Amino acid sequence: MDIAKPTYSLTPQHLxxxxxxxxxxxxxxxxxxxxxxxxxxxxSLRWRLDVIExxxxxxxxxxxxxxxxxIATE
Numbered sequence: 001m002d003i004a005k006p007t008y009s010l011t012p013q014h015l016x017x018x019x020x021x022x023x024x025x026x027x028x029x030x031x032x033x034x035x036x037x038x039x040x041x042x043x044s045l046r047w048r049l050d051v052i053e054x055x056x057x058x059x060x061x062x063x064x065x066x067x068x069x070x071i072a073t074e
Contacts, residue, residue: 009039009046018052 016023029035030045036055038045 008049009041010049010052012045015047015052 010018012023012026016026019026026035027045030038036047036051038047040046
């Protein structure tokens with residue numbers, strides 16, 4: 001039987017600590033549409049850990065691609 005990986009949620013403070021930035025910056029990134037949208041628990045924002053991990057993987061791939069393209073044009 002295939003068991004799904006548990007999904008955990010991150011508060012803006014947890015996400016800020018993960019990315020080494022202020023939690024206000026997390027709110028600004030969200031407002032600007034630069035990070036995945038959160039879900040609400042009451043009036044609090046939460047991000048699913050699996051969504052953030054996928055966003056980080058995609059961001060790393062995009063950076064690696066840009067670096068490779070820059071090196072290729074030198």
